[in-house]
Amino acid sequence: MRNRSWTLGLLGLFLVFCYVMLQFLLSTVHIGGLVGQMEPQSEVEKSFKHIVLIAQELDNPFWRTVEKGASEAAASRGMKIDYLGPIRINPTEQTSLLEKSIAAKPDALLVQGIKEPQYDMLISKAIDQGIPVVTLDADEPDSRRLTYVGTDNREAGRRMGELVVGAAIGKGRIGVIIGSEQAENQQQRLEGFRAAIANMPYFEIIDIRASNISRIQAAKHTEAMLKQYPAIQTMVGFSSLDAPGIVEGVKAAHRNDTLVFGFDDIAATRQGIREGTIKASIVQQPHEIGSAAVQLLASHFLGSALPQQHVIGTYILDAKTLTPVSSP
Known part of the structure; x- marks a missing residue:
């Protein structure tokens, strides 16, 4: 009788052991599945491009529309736009923001040209660190910028x-x-x-x-x-x-x-x-300027050569119909 009790006890322990092992194996498989799901996300994060756009003036309607165009183009290209700028027009603050942005090591910079020696030096500093720079709205033609996108x-x-x-x-x-x-x-x-x-x-x-x-x-x-x-x-x-x-x-x-x-x-x-x-x-067409700048950066990241300038046309808005007529 005592031996039978021992046998039943050992059988019970064995069944408990088997249950614990089964749960462990199921947990291991589940965790492995979660890791497998995370791996593609890690690859996305690895290819994610961080672009800094520095405006002439933060809440100026023109620059807000540039930001909108850039952000919409970036969303479908694995990029994210960080939008910066002085509250009021201030070239010194623009220069400071460019310097700070370079230190943050983004994948690219979109900036307005200022035509100052220090600004040119900062653009060269960015290029030396492998950060491409595209000028918008106003060019910096004597600098090492990648290309200019905007109005003639x-x-x-x-x-x-x-x-x-x-x-x-x-x-x-x-x-x-x-x-x-x-x-x-x-x-x-x-x-x-x-x-x-x-x-x-x-x-x-x-x-x-x-x-x-x-x-x-x-x-x-x-x-x-x-x-x-x-x-x-x-x-x-x-x-x-x-x-x-x-x-x-x-x-x-x-x-x-x-x-x-x-x-x-x-x-x-x-x-x-x-x-x-x-x-x-x-x-001008600020939405198109922002969008085109991001599209050109995407081409650059894929190894394509870019033109020295990418000019976006203007049109006339008048009282006749308030319907824009595109320039040639």
């Missing part, structure tokens, strides 16, 4: 000149608001504009002032300019917030007979065109 700013300025000459008949005395005196793209637009009106009789620039990419400053400068130079009949703005600011300045100066021309396509500019306070606008 001289051509855009020339096109603005032709637009003004065609529409401002009898109102050729012009006041100009530019976004920044230091920004190369603004100076190039002004150069193109000057060239377009240079040989046109009765067209001349009376005064030029900088808004510092501020609608409020554009309004203040416009009001002051019109009061100081009553002969001005036409106002031209070369950055996205200038035309809406000019409209406010025109109203403050009680000069509702003044023609206003702007740059870019934002809600306030469209409203002005609808109301007749803005004659027309030369419009």
